[in-house]
Amino acid sequence: MATVIAGLLWLPVRLWEERDGPVQVAVVEAGLNAVIWGFFFFVLVRVGKPRPAEAERAAAWATTETALRRGAPPADEAGRAAVADNLPAVRRGALFGAAGGVLLLGPLIVLAIRAGWEVAAVGFGIVLVAILAVAVRTGRRERRLRAALTPVRGS
CATH class of the missing domain: 1.20.81 (Receptor-associated Protein)
Structure with a gap:
């Protein structure tokens, strides 16, 4: 899920940056960013300590x-x-x-x-x-x- 959320956040940015280029390239770049940032987010969540209520x-x-x-x-x-x-x-x-x-x-x-x-x-x-x-x-x-x-x- 972290990758999907990161992809949804990166897609508009990449579409705007690649507005003169092919859409496929923008989507692939957004996917690369999504995989990288999704992985880092996953690791941060796994390493983080739970709050007292949790x-x-x-x-x-x-x-x-x-x-x-x-x-x-x-x-x-x-x-x-x-x-x-x-x-x-x-x-x-x-x-x-x-x-x-x-x-x-x-x-x-x-x-x-x-x-x-x-x-x-x-x-x-x-x-x-x-x-x-x-x-x-x-x-x-x-x-x-x-x-x-x-x-x-x-x-």
Whole structure:
């Protein structure tokens, strides 16, 4: 989402700067700026400390992230409940990230090739592959964690 927002902010600037040039070049340049600034914004948000009002939510997310990395739910009941509450958001995030990456970077790859910016197209492709890989990995870990949290019935 950070890349999409950055792209929407950069597009008018690039269209104005490239008003005498082809629109495709302006869109590709806006896409390059969007990917770069979106990445930096993402890193800043991940590194920033939560406000005191968000501390409980941040702790629940930290528990969920740890469980996703380990592939196993926490042993305590409060941790299991926090993970179970956050799993739908994890799934939505993976799906929205993959869909957003394809919808944003797919057309940018095509426009970059048409504008003659093959290096930019390769860069967009690398970023898209990374986004899709993270989405697939997150989806698999989420399903595995959901299965581990589901109680076994019968037997």
